[in-house]
Amino acid sequence: MEDKNLTIGDIAEELGVSKTTISRAISGKGRIGEKTRKRVLSYIEEHNYRPNVIARGLAQHKTFNLGVVLPGDYNVVELPFFQKCMLGISRVASARGYDVLLSMVTAENTSQLKRVVTNRKIDGAILTRTLANDKPMKYLLQKEVPFVVIGSAADERVIQIDNDHRSACRELTEKLLLSGIRKIALIGSDESHIVTGNRRRGFEDAFAGNGGRKADRKVFMNVVDDVQVQGIVEQLLADGTECIVCMDDFLCGCVLNALQMRQIAVPEQVQVASFYDSTILEYRNPSVTSIRFDVEELGQKACETLLAMLEGEEVERRTLLDYEVRMRDSTKQA
C-alpha cells in the first residue's frame, strides 16, 4: 500500500516546499505557518510516512535507545523481579519514543555493556541490580553515560530508585515482635548485595524500640545454599527459636523445605517470614508472611527518571518507593 521508503525529500518535492519545512512540521520546532503545517501533517498521515529514527539520531547525536543491563547469572527466584522491571521499563520507554537495548553482564564479563556504549548505541542506561563494588556502575560513571540504578548504591553520584527496604523490614519485624515472639532468627544472603545490608539494618532497627528489648535474636549472613540452610535450621530448632525470618525467597524456600522434611508444622511449631514476596512463594502452603513491592512501578520510575535526566532536568538522587507488609498464614497473628 504505502510507499515503503518515503523520505522527507519526497514529501518536500511532492508538496513543493523545502525539506526544512517538512522537518519543522514534524518536530514542531521552529516557526511554521499553520496552513503549511496542516498540509504536511495530513500528507504524512495519509501516506503513512514514518521518519527514519536512525537518521534523526545521527543528526541529533541521539539514538533513542536505552540500555538495560541485566545480570546474566541470576537465579530462578529472582527472575520474576527482572521480568517485571523490564515490563515497567519497556512500557514507559516505548511510550516516550525510546527502545530498550539489552546487555547481559556477569561479575567477570561486562563486555556487552561496553560494546553498546563504545558503539554509542544508547543515550543512557538502567542497572537492574547493583553489587557492592559494581563494575558496570563504575564503567558508566567513568564514561559519563547518564544512568540510574534500580536498587541502592553507596556512591553519591548515582541516581537510585529503590523500595524502602529498611523501613519495610523494620515494620515487619516489629509486627512479629509485637505478636509476642521473643526468640527470633534472621537468615541472610550475600552481603555484597547492597539490599542485603538495608534489610539487615531494618531488622536491627526493630529492636531499638521497646518491643525489641527483651527479644533474643540470632543473625546468619552470607548463607547461599540449601545445605547451609539445613544446618542452620537444625540448630535453630534445637535452640527453641520461635520465628525464622528470611532475607529473600530463595532462602525462605529452603527453610520451608527443611522444616517440611523434619515434619515441623508452620506456624504451629515455628513461624516463618520473608523480606520479599516473589510469586515463587505464592502457591506455598501455608502462605508466607512477607513484604510486597511493586516491581513494575520500580521499572517505570527508573525509566521516567532516566528520561528526565536525558532531557536535562534535575532529578532526585534517591527516590524510595512504597511497600506493603503482608501478614499471612506462616506467622501467628497477634
Added chain:
Amino acid sequence: MEDKNLTIGDIAEELGVSKTTISRAISGKGRIGEKTRKRVLSYIEEHNYRPNVIARGLAQHKTFNLGVVLPGDYNVVELPFFQKCMLGISRVASARGYDVLLSMVTAENTSQLKRVVTNRKIDGAILTRTLANDKPMKYLLQKEVPFVVIGSAADERVIQIDNDHRSACRELTEKLLLSGIRKIALIGSDESHIVTGNRRRGFEDAFAGNGGRKADRKVFMNVVDDVQVQGIVEQLLADGTECIVCMDDFLCGCVLNALQMRQIAVPEQVQVASFYDSTILEYRNPSVTSIRFDVEELGQKACETLLAMLEGEEVERRTLLDYEVRMRDSTKQA
C-alpha cells in the same frame, strides 16, 4: 585519555589520506595497499578509535540490531526458559557485532514490536514463543522482516528452531511403558501453543509400538490452573492410575502439590513425570523424571540462523535440536 569523538575525517586528515582509504582499511573491502592499511589500523589502535555504528548503519541501510520479542505475560515457570534463550541470543549477537533490542508483546498488544519495525530499528527478529495464531509472526511476515522463531510454526515460510519435542516425549513415554506401567495419564496445557500439540503427538506415538498396545491411557488437555489439576488428580487416584505425565513443569508442580496434600507417596503409590525440565523442579523431592533441553543452545542457534539469513545465506526451514531423557526418583526404574 583518548579523543572522545574521533571521526574518520580526523584520521584521514591526520594521516594525509582520504576518508575513503580509512573506511576501506577498517572494513577490509576494496583494494588498498598493505602499507597504508597497516598505518591506518595502527593509528586507530593507538588512538582507540571506534567507528560510529549508527552512521555506518545509515549509509548501509542497516542497524546492527536484532529484535527479540518476549511475551510480556508469561508465568513464573517459563521464565528460566526465556532467560536462557536471551543469554544464548545475546552472546552470539554481540560476538557478531549486533545488539539486541527488546520488544515485549502480549496477545492483545504488539505495539512495541511495531514501533521497532516501523522505526526501522532492527535488521531482523527472533520470536521466543509462538502461538497457533501468532500476531507478531503474521506482522513480520507481512512486513517482510527477516525473522526466525524459537519453537514451531505451521506456516511453511517461517524459519524455525526447535527441540525435537515429539521424539523426546515419545522416548520418555516408551521408557515408562517399558518399565511396566499399564495405566497412564497425560495432563496437558493450552492447545493454542504449538509445542503442546507436538508433545501430545509424541506421547501418542509411544503407543503405536508394541509396548503400548496394552496400556490404558487418559488425556486431559487445556488444563491451566491448580483447581483443575486438583480435580483431575482426585479422579485419577480413584481410577488407579499408575503414572501421571505432565506436559510442563507448572502442571507438574500442581500435581505434586495435590499429591502431597493427599499424602500420596511418589513414586511408591503413583509415579510422576514431566515433559520439560525447568530449574523450578530442580530442588523438588523426589527429583522428577523429565526431559532436558539445552535452551541456551536454542537461543544461540536461532541467532546464528538469523544472522545467516541477513547475510543472504540459505538456511534450513526447520532445525531440530537434541534432548536428553532423564529418569529420576519420581518414577520406578524398570
Added chain:
DNA sequence: CTGAAAGCGCTTACAG
C-alpha cells in the same frame, strides 16, 4: 592502489 564526490535521511544555524 587511491581519492573526489555523491549519498544515506534527517536537523539546524543562518539568511531572508
Added chain:
DNA sequence: CTGAAAGCGCTTACAG
C-alpha cells in the same frame, strides 16, 4: 513564515 546549505559520520560507485 520559509529555504538553501552545511552537517551528522560513514559508504560506495566511479574515475583515475
